[in-house]
């Protein structure tokens with residue numbers, strides 16, 4: 371029997387582990403990956419001050435801290451199910467069942483797919499898969515790739531691939547297909563890009579962000595948008611071209627690229643073949659909430675947070691007694707916010723376990739989450755703060771409705 | 776082993792402790808102990824990890840972090856392991872799963 | 888240009904046209920659509936295609952943008968055959 375079990379050794383889980391173990395609680399962290407750090411491991415980008423955010427170093431640092439505080443960390447172990455029995459949470463792996471009074475779900479995010487004909491061919495992978503192969507395992511996903519989907523994550527990973535000597539021939543849209551209206555619509559994609567414009571080392575985008583704020587200008591911008599695209603980190607970005615099909619027999623050999631109208635419709639006869647040996651699908655991220663769902667947490671769909679999120683309060687408590695959440699399971703954001711949320715969850719669990727005098731620190735940690743969010747170099751969803759507000763409101767509504775006694 | 780990244784401009788080199796040999800569909804390859812099976816295979820230019828059970832369409836890694844189960848292989852007779860999550864060990868016997876319509880073709884590409 | 892059909896569910900190889908056709912022919916609910924087509928019910932537990940199937944079913948049901956309890960079946964990872972006996976590595 372542990373005081374605390376944490377599922378997920380990403381930035382949220384590791385920071386929560388160090389926090390609770392430092393308060394004297396007995397803590398077990400379980401993760402199915404072979405290394406600690408979660409999706410932080412693959413991250414590598416230049417901060418506004420010119421230094422690099424090196425995910426491997428940050429992960430090692432968080433791991434060391436959790437380890438030194440006395441938390442037990444078990445890797446390579448999948449959690450299959452969780453269940454409440456009396457006052458105890460049961461946590462099932464293939465071989466063992468663990469018990470705890472406080473259970474933190476820090477399972478992070480998964481990638482949303484953006485299907486394209488041919489996307490099951492070997493050599494087609496999610497953009498995160500390419501990031502992990504390159505930065506974590508140091509094997510090139512291929513020699514020459516095409517990234518389908520133009521969004522912040524795709525742009526960041528394109529630059530990482532290039533840094534590692536992998537050629538990215540193009541970042542381009544998927545053909546509109548009934549399931550991707552926003553991601554395949556040139557104007558909407560351009561609009562999203564403007565939110566991350568300050569990060570892009572591209573004059574066109576940066577200037578564009580100034581004069582393209584009004585919608586009319588965006589219409590003009592996309593109409594006169596250079597058919598040859600523009601370049602970010604030297605990588606061609608196409609908002610007026612879309613992949614209609616991935617080609618290959620036993621594996622990826624090429625993509626078929628067509629010019630599209632400003633509304634995303636393919637212009638017939640414009641197809642060209644671009645050869646490549648790998649293709650990345652960049653469909654965005656959504657919170658990985660399956661364990662909260664099997665436990666029976668109430669959810670709310672919040673697009674600003676990337677999908678369904680388990681309702682929770684500012685102290686990271688869910689509606690189920692002894693069940694907590696932290697990190698990207700509560701909405702898609704960067705690793706620094708996940709770390710800050712882990713601290714709050716850790717303090718809340720310690721406090722609920724009986725550690726006295728944590729009230730002020732919890733309050734302070736909640737403010738720190740907010741500050742970290744405000745200082746983030748970019749947001750996956752520009753309206754993330756609105757999303758957080760919705761969750762807060764829905765939580766309060768639920769509490770009001772469910773406390774008649 | 777041309778596909779490995781050995782000198783990254785920003786990241787420190789990763790520890791590649793021990794070179795090990797393993798079998799994939801009966802052929803011998805080399806990789807590094809502790810790296811995921813999927814990474815070792817990709818470094819040997821192998822992308823196809825299994826064939827879809829019904830259609831036989833070839834599949835490789837998709838998510839690379841344990842979510843999609845596209846990379847499942849049989850390791851030392853244990854079925855359904857995710858190649859992207861399973862660390863490589865000396866002497867492992869790894870087998871593709873599903874239908875194997877054209878195993879010779881990929882073998883030829885990597886060997887001839 | 889006419890859009891080519893494509894797979895939505897990779898595990899069970901269910902295509903977009905199949906899903907849309909089943910949905911409009913039967914007028915079924917989200918749950919039924921999954922049972923009929925098996926989309927999202929394969930080996931990965933729907934982790935890959937869930938957002939897509941959800942999109943289709945939301946359109947169908949003009950799904951409530953409200954509080955829900957999501958339906959997921961444990962185990963959230965398939966149990967490998969070797970481990971059913973609980974033996975050693």
Ligand SMILES: Cc1cc2nc3c(=O)[nH]c(=O)nc-3n(C[C@H](O)[C@H](O)[C@H](O)COP(=O)(O)OP(=O)(O)OC[C@H]3O[C@@H](n4cnc5c(N)ncnc54)[C@H](O)[C@@H]3O)c2cc1C
Pocket residue numbers: 377378379380381382383400401402403407408409410412413414447448449450476477478479480481497498499501523526655658696697698699703704705706708841963
């Ligand atoms: C592919 C990908 C790439 C990303 N790239 C970036 C980026 O470049 N920049 C950026 O700012 N953000 C990126 N993110 C967002 C990222 O989610 C956050 O930055 C941060 O890592 C979230 O931390 P976390 O602790 O909530 O979750 P994670 O870091 O995702 O950690 C969750 C951990 O839980 C484990 N887990 C999940 N389910 C189970 C289970 N059932 N059993 C056992 N273990 C389980 C996972 O193995 C994982 O290690 C990326 C996300 C993904 C999915």
Ligand code: FES
Pocket residue numbers: 835836837838839840841842843844845846847857858859860
């Ligand atoms: S590639 Fe998705 S589980 Fe291994």
